[in-house]
Amino acid sequence: MKKQFTYQYPRAAVTTDCVIFGVRENELKLLLVKRAIQPYKGKWALPGGFISMKETADECAQRLLKEEAGIRNVFIEQLYTFSNLKRDPRERVISIAYYALVNAGQLQPVAGHFNDAAAWHPVKKIPSLAFDHRHIAETALKRLQGKLVYQPIGFELLPRQFSVSQLHHLYETILERKLDRRNFTKKILSMKLLERVKEKRITGAPGKPATLFQFNKGKYHKLTTKGFSFQL
Amino acid sequence: MKKQFTYQYPRAAVTTDCVIFGVRENELKLLLVKRAIQPYKGKWALPGGFISMKETADECAQRLLKEEAGIRNVFIEQLYTFSNLKRDPRERVISIAYYALVNAGQLQPVAGHFNDAAAWHPVKKIPSLAFDHRHIAETALKRLQGKLVYQPIGFELLPRQFSVSQLHHLYETILERKLDRRNFTKKILSMKLLERVKEKRITGAPGKPATLFQFNKGKYHKLTTKGFSFQL
């Protein structure tokens, strides 16, 4: 193939890479893809790719999420830009990293689009990754943990309707510490950001059926604009 | 000049831009430079420039801080990467933005290095800026305000030795709200991150001379590593 784009000074290539978080089997997991090409062929990596001249970094991340993981309309946020000189063995590549939070509902309908070589891996058992992707993933996890306690992003990882105990378990999983169940319930409900939906049992499980709730985004945005501090 | 770097696909240029905060005359200010070349010749802009192939973005930001503002060894942190398609009228330019906090001590010895066309502007009266630099500067200010209340970065904006009332005034200025002087003093001192230095008067000012303190970075790092929550 002919090389045809010429510049006065050398230029780094720019990519976006995306750390995709999801909850599966009551565990926080990352969606990784298996590389089909060199370098690092056969290694697990974060979904990512080169940015085109006609898209912003945000658009690029969203496009790659759809192309490589079949995911759309999810919470996505810029994480950090990684620019170490040797992070790609081929040449200078700067990566604008993002992280995304997906829930079962957003993923189910597009499960068929999945590349065979895409799979969820528990964050506690991340395999060896290509490039500096482990470093990126660890940075994303720290950001998620930090953000969880002062912004209600936990909801993004659960189905549209969920029980308080699901949310409680999610928080304990991500923060890696116990939270008193009664205090957690009180706190969350006192924010008035959850709307009661109806009673429903988790199919076939014993125990009292949990009340389901859904997150009221409208209320949340109203509160954030007039200054609001969410804490744990 | 001959163009000589050729690639298979088009590539965006990558720059870093730096939002430099400093306190001058009891006000929070930004250091801006006046552009000597097109585009936006004669307009105020954030110090910035193209990243070289032999430096990381952090190194680039530090180099530009030195070259364009004569500042070295300051607090610097990546802010966000801006990638709108039209942010530079010439061509596609992606900017990795940083923000820096400098104090009088760090600036004084290099004041002579200053470009004539560099000047401090109050954040409340930022002139029209080149590119999307106003947007970058506003993003940086929000980040600074957010960060100030849970990480003790305020110290970076003051001379090595400072009084509690200087710090108090700094917080009020940046957060744009009143903080009770007694409660602020209690809170700050209860963290045990400030070391009393000696009594000293601010030359020629009336009033009781203030006790000077300095920030103990070692203690701070010990606390952060074993989990520590600083709050306002």
Next chain:
DNA sequence: CCAAAAGTGTTCTTTATACACCCATGT
């Protein structure tokens, strides 16, 4: 009737807030 998960209140401790007077210096 037993196991499993949901729901719920009170006490105690810690932290945040509100508030006013005296002190040391320069002029």
Next chain:
DNA sequence: ACATGGGTGTATAAAGAACACTTTTGG
């Protein structure tokens, strides 16, 4: 002596932490 800024304590209110029993379902 007076104007200016520095230093300090207490009482009340709010928030956080600790803690156990009852209810509803499936098997």
